[in-house]
Amino acid sequence: xxxxxxxxxxTASGQADADGIEVFDVQAPALNGFSNETILCRxxxxxxxxxxxxxxVVRVAPTDHLLFLNADFSAQYRVMRALGAGNKxxxxxxxxxxxxDPRYLGVPFFTMDHVDGKVPADNLPYTLEGWVIEATAEQQxxxxxxxxxxxxxxxxxxxxxxxxxxxxxxxxxxxxxxQQMSYYREFYExxxxxxxxxxxxxxxxxxxAHQPQENGDVVLSWGDSRIGxxxxxxxxxxxxxxxxxxxxxxPEMDLGWWLYFDLQFSEGLGVxxxxxxxxxxxxxxxxxxxxxxxLHDLFFYEVFSGFRFGxxxxxxxxxxxxxxxxPSDSDMASNNLATQLLANMLDLPAPR
Numbered sequence: 382x383x384x385x386x387x388x389x390x391x392t393a394s395g396q397a398d399a400d401g402i403e404v405f406d407v408q409a410p411a412l413n414g415f416s417n418e419t420i421l422c423r424x425x426x427x428x429x430x431x432x433x434x435x436x437x438v439v440r441v442a443p444t445d446h447l448l449f450l451n452a453d454f455s456a457q458y459r460v461m462r463a464l465g466a467g468n469k470x471x472x473x474x475x476x477x478x479x480x481x482d483p484r485y486l487g488v489p490f491f492t493m494d495h496v497d498g499k500v501p502a503d504n505l506p507y508t509l510e511g512w513v514i515e516a517t518a519e520q521q522x523x524x525x526x527x528x529x530x531x532x533x534x535x536x537x538x539x540x541x542x543x544x545x546x547x548x549x550x551x552x553x554x555x556x557x558x559x560q561q562m563s564y565y566r567e568f569y570e571x572x573x574x575x576x577x578x579x580x581x582x583x584x585x586x587x588x589x590a591h592q593p594q595e596n597g598d599v600v601l602s603w604g605d606s607r608i609g610x611x612x613x614x615x616x617x618x619x620x621x622x623x624x625x626x627x628x629x630x631x632p633e634m635d636l637g638w639w640l641y642f643d644l645q646f647s648e649g650l651g652v653x654x655x656x657x658x659x660x661x662x663x664x665x666x667x668x669x670x671x672x673x674x675x676l677h678d679l680f681f682y683e684v685f686s687g688f689r690f691g692x693x694x695x696x697x698x699x700x701x702x703x704x705x706x707x708p709s710d711s712d713m714a715s716n717n718l719a720t721q722l723l724a725n726m727l728d729l730p731a732p733r
Contacts, residue, residue: 383407383422383439386485390478402426404437417443417454417625421495436495438474442488446700448693449625450568455479457624458491460545467543470534474612474620498612498619507609508646514655516616521657524608524616529664531618532606532639533671536632540601548601549629557595557630558685562588565689572696573714580720580732581695584688587727593678595631602628606635607642636668637682641690644683649722684726691719 383404391399406423420439427433442454458479464471477492501507508514513521540546549556553563569581604626612620628634640661647654659667669676698713707713712733720732 382485383420386480387424390480398426401432417441417457420490437477438493438495439490440493441486441490444488446703448696448700450564450571452625454489454625455481456548456627460548460624460627463543463545464538468534468538471538472531472534472618472620474622496612496614496620498614500612500622501609503609506646506650508650508652508655513608516655516657518655518657520616521655522659523657524613525658525664526667527613527617528608528611528639529659529667531611531621532603532635533668535603535606535621536600536635536672538601540599540629543601545601545629548627555595556599556628557634558592559595561628561630561634561685561689562592565685565692569692569695572692572699574699576714578691578695578715578720578732580715580723580729581688581691583729584684584691584723584727588681588685588688591678591681591684593681597631597674597677599629600632602630602632602634604628604635604638606639608639609642631677631682632668632672633676633679633682634685636664636676637679638686638689640664640679641683641686645687645690645718645722648725649718684723687719687723687726691717691723694719 384402387404388399388402391402403425404422405425408421410419410421418441420441422437422439423434424437425432425434440457443452458476461473461476465473465476474496475494477494479489479491480486481489483489499512501513502511505511513524516524538545540548550560550564553560566585569578569585573581603621603624605623610621610623611618612622643654643658646652665676665679694717695714698707698711698717701707701713702709702711716732723729724731
């Protein structure tokens, strides 16, 4: 099916060697498919005497259950395409075509060029084993600041000139924390299905009591800004991935998510941070210099990041139960990495 589709697309675009295109070595990594599925493959093209090969990544809309509330699979492609045209400083995989017609794979999909490099693991997290903690402190430091610069590059985007104003949702309030809190409250209610999660309920009350007034310039928010969503080449950012949570808001939103996951994968797991990573204070100071203004209410945004992650865990627990990966009586929705860390951050009772 992929060969037939790629031939048709290539022919329509006037590619001379379209008839000789062949997709092969197709692989679908296990345990993906909640926000989207990933297919890895190779593409051979050209005449018999002169053939070329390239690696391709196919991102496929989820075929089972949706992880996000009101998920729009095409949104991440549109964000990446706009960035590729309007801010070439943001390092992205080369984009191919978007296919909405379900006759090929049954659902929409799009293609990206394969980018050489490594991606830190989430399971087991990169702070427990693997190439990140095995690196030297100098390499880890290089990695940390390259990631911070990649985030700053996203925030420098002229999102209006890129045609990304559609990322805002005026029905939920002003761009930024108003819209995000409105969305995640509805997301929580949808995911929990009426079953309370005491830690998230207490965290929500805290967020309402401490919600800041946002007065800074709105930036493009990557949304899922963390080390595990970057392809690294020699400990430098080679490509920024996973744009399904993109929105418009304050830069503190993304930096709070970045710092929260740094905390989640260290203190939250009871292990030390990689020694070369920049400290919280260093990172805040440098990012303040990048912005040309102090960072405001950063702890709030870190807590809100924990709440957002906690909501995702509620939904993920339900999906894993549906797939019989978790037993039906699992307490993952209420007792997980996010709720445990939130309890520590806000001095709440231990989750159960």
